[in-house]
Amino acid sequence: MQLMSAQSSNAFIIPSIRISSMHHRKCESSLKSTAKNIEMHVETEKIKKGRRFATRPADNLRTQYDEIVRGAYVRHVVFETEHMADLAIATYLDDSGASTYDAEKESESLDPFGQLAQSLSVCVKTRDEAGKIGWIDNPFHPSHIDAGDNHNAGVQGLISTQVIEELFQARPKGGDILKIAALYEAHNNAHTGDFGEQKRWHLCRIDDLLLDYIQNTVEGESHSKGDGLDFKQRGYNKVITSRPKLKGSGIVPSTPEIVKSGQILSDSTSTEAKSYHIATSGCQMNVSDSERLAGILENDLKLIASNDSSKADIVILNTCSIRDHAEQKVYDLLGPYAARKRRGEPIALIVAGCVAQQEGEALLKRVPEVDLVMGPQYVNRLGDLLDDVSRGHQVVATDPTLLSEDLSRPIRGHAIRAWVNVIYGCNEHCTYCVVPGVRGVEQSRPLEGILKEVLELGDAGYKEITLLGQNIDAYGRDMVPKRNFADLLHFLNANIPDGTIERIRYVTSHPKYFSDRVIDAVASLDKVCECFHMPFQSGDDKVLQRMRRGYSFNSYMKIINKIRKQSPDASICGDVIVGFPGESDEAFQRTLDLMEAVKYDNLNTFAYSPRPNTEAALWKDQVPEDVKAERLQIVQRLAAQHGMERSERYLGQTVDVLVEDRNPKKYITQGVMGRTRQNRQVFFDGNIDELQGRTVRVEIIEARPWSLMGKMVL
Numbered sequence: 001m002q003l004m005s006a007q008s009s010n011a012f013i014i015p016s017i018r019i020s021s022m023h024h025r026k027c028e029s030s031l032k033s034t035a036k037n038i039e040m041h042v043e044t045e046k047i048k049k050g051r052r053f054a055t056r057p058a059d060n061l062r063t064q065y066d067e068i069v070r071g072a073y074v075r076h077v078v079f080e081t082e083h084m085a086d087l088a089i090a091t092y093l094d095d096s097g098a099s100t101y102d103a104e105k106e107s108e109s110l111d112p113f114g115q116l117a118q119s120l121s122v123c124v125k126t127r128d129e130a131g132k133i134g135w136i137d138n139p140f141h142p143s144h145i146d147a148g149d150n151h152n153a154g155v156q157g158l159i160s161t162q163v164i165e166e167l168f169q170a171r172p173k174g175g176d177i178l179k180i181a182a183l184y185e186a187h188n189n190a191h192t193g194d195f196g197e198q199k200r201w202h203l204c205r206i207d208d209l210l211l212d213y214i215q216n217t218v219e220g221e222s223h224s225k226g227d228g229l230d231f232k233q234r235g236y237n238k239v240i241t242s243r244p245k246l247k248g249s250g251i252v253p254s255t256p257e258i259v260k261s262g263q264i265l266s267d268s269t270s271t272e273a274k275s276y277h278i279a280t281s282g283c284q285m286n287v288s289d290s291e292r293l294a295g296i297l298e299n300d301l302k303l304i305a306s307n308d309s310s311k312a313d314i315v316i317l318n319t320c321s322i323r324d325h326a327e328q329k330v331y332d333l334l335g336p337y338a339a340r341k342r343r344g345e346p347i348a349l350i351v352a353g354c355v356a357q358q359e360g361e362a363l364l365k366r367v368p369e370v371d372l373v374m375g376p377q378y379v380n381r382l383g384d385l386l387d388d389v390s391r392g393h394q395v396v397a398t399d400p401t402l403l404s405e406d407l408s409r410p411i412r413g414h415a416i417r418a419w420v421n422v423i424y425g426c427n428e429h430c431t432y433c434v435v436p437g438v439r440g441v442e443q444s445r446p447l448e449g450i451l452k453e454v455l456e457l458g459d460a461g462y463k464e465i466t467l468l469g470q471n472i473d474a475y476g477r478d479m480v481p482k483r484n485f486a487d488l489l490h491f492l493n494a495n496i497p498d499g500t501i502e503r504i505r506y507v508t509s510h511p512k513y514f515s516d517r518v519i520d521a522v523a524s525l526d527k528v529c530e531c532f533h534m535p536f537q538s539g540d541d542k543v544l545q546r547m548r549r550g551y552s553f554n555s556y557m558k559i560i561n562k563i564r565k566q567s568p569d570a571s572i573c574g575d576v577i578v579g580f581p582g583e584s585d586e587a588f589q590r591t592l593d594l595m596e597a598v599k600y601d602n603l604n605t606f607a608y609s610p611r612p613n614t615e616a617a618l619w620k621d622q623v624p625e626d627v628k629a630e631r632l633q634i635v636q637r638l639a640a641q642h643g644m645e646r647s648e649r650y651l652g653q654t655v656d657v658l659v660e661d662r663n664p665k666k667y668i669t670q671g672v673m674g675r676t677r678q679n680r681q682v683f684f685d686g687n688i689d690e691l692q693g694r695t696v697r698v699e700i701i702e703a704r705p706w707s708l709m710g711k712m713v714l
Helices: 021-049 082-098 103-110 112-120 148-155 161-169 284-300 326-342 354-359 361-366 376-390 435-439 447-459 485-495 516-524 541-547 553-566 585-598 625-648
Strands: 069-079 132-137 177-187 195-211 237-240 275-280 314-319 348-353 372-374 394-397 417-421 464-468 503-507 531-533 571-578 602-607 654-662 671-675 681-685 695-703 707-712
Touching (some): 069 082, 069 161, 082 177, 082 195, 103 447, 132 148, 148 161, 161 195, 275 284, 284 376, 284 417, 314 326, 326 354, 348 354, 348 376, 354 361, 354 372, 354 435, 361 394, 376 394, 417 447, 447 464, 485 503, 485 516, 503 531, 541 585, 553 585, 571 585, 585 625, 602 625, 625 695, 681 695
Parallel strands (some): 314 348, 348 372, 372 394, 464 503, 531 571, 571 602, 681 707
Antiparallel strands (some): 069 195, 177 195, 237 394, 654 671, 654 695, 671 681
């Protein structure tokens, strides 16, 4: 018997089966197994073909680009020929990928584009100001259409209307550099003075965008028809101006008024917000986001952080949706704050982060005491959103948007090491992962903006930075022209002065995009630490295919072998998921085989849990919970064994340790903790007041699975 899919040219052949009463049970089992194989085959074919997801930020917008982008801050370099413009782009890419720091020419090395303008531009009006044109209005923005040419009167003579229109028609984002040709009147004959037309080539750099918050949903609009996965992975914006009384209390929710610098209370009966509290859960990206939120609240709105959430005027829950039951945990956490609202207290209750993006308006319907639901892409818009909250409105901000450079001056959570975001979002859409749906598509920050933040951290006394990205190896592929993560590492390493930032780390890599150039950079650049975070998730090729990871056991091991060859002392860390749908005992064994082949210095272990709006959550071949639990214990035991083996290699060695904190154990009063370049924690005796921020030599005398004990070498 042969079965062929009518929907596909690929035939899935089942060998003929003769059924007899004697073999009935065996055949029945075989048929069930075959049916399961057919189902897995169909799913695998779908995954192979892939889904059509937006990958460009402008393509992922629910609202039109021209409605969101009010204007752009633009610089340009002007050339007489296209050939010169192309050479200039090549020079820019080279200089911003591996320039050498020169204290006497710091402004040049920190701004390669400005250096191009000053050296090569034929525009005498902007050349000496690094090509500065300034803020240009988007002529297609609704508020500017009726104004005609008058809206850009301030830049006339610097850039033509034609160039401006072509610039915004390309729908650029911050950091993009576009090549645009334009015709200008020119003197063709110096003797007769005859006029003609002459072509000029502009390299226009978008330093930043001026964005609007657009309400694209009205009160009462239904979203029930949007039941597809692509719809669910995108949010929307909404402002609810008429809030009903709260059930049970009969009280209309009240909020404190956020008074900005130089303003006064709009009403003598209003309560002014004076304090805030942020509760953070989840990954390093969430921690970094909370630091940025705190920066806006303290630096811009002059609020004071409160450790007592029960008394704070503004409470923000910055949430994570990775773990199982994440949504319910958020609803549970909201209970005490909602009770304050029902008692009539003027409190602003905000849910931010990934659960906010995932749940959207459903949060308001379930907990009507909430004032603001904001996704991660709106972190730097907190001040604007709070304006509506101050007026007593409820706000949903989850519509995909473009990112502008963040000027919030984060309130850092540590004195020595700091997080630096370099790319937001993820385009991969692994079948188990919520990140693309809650963090949006990839948007890279310009190299120059990243460097500026890093240099400010160095001036403030920080010694270590960690570059953050959900898929950091994708850095720059969304930029115009394209860049790559190795370019960024070289640019930072070359332009950070000695005596400031000593160490550069980064997370998280994706094996599908990991390049030899990054391995070479880690091996050769003095500030980049020898530590690779390389999530593998599974060792079985079929499971990896169903996860849509884009690599295999063998291709992953090729990366590991290159790392071991180029940087033999490097640490390798990873992530693994056990119990993914359809994972057999044999597939799980392949995961253990990969762990044995690599021997990770540190391994983050997870049991699979179905997450909302992901493909794998809908599959029927879910692994029983008890099997997941057993497999998780097995990988954790093996990971601890490997961790111990990797720690033991340090015994008797003297290593460089950057001192970060006190030893957290309360009974140790003269102990400190620091890390090796490979990110191994080291505990030893010392005075934190004297040693914090210093790199000292420590002899390792004891090894533990995830840490080391030592004594400082004087």
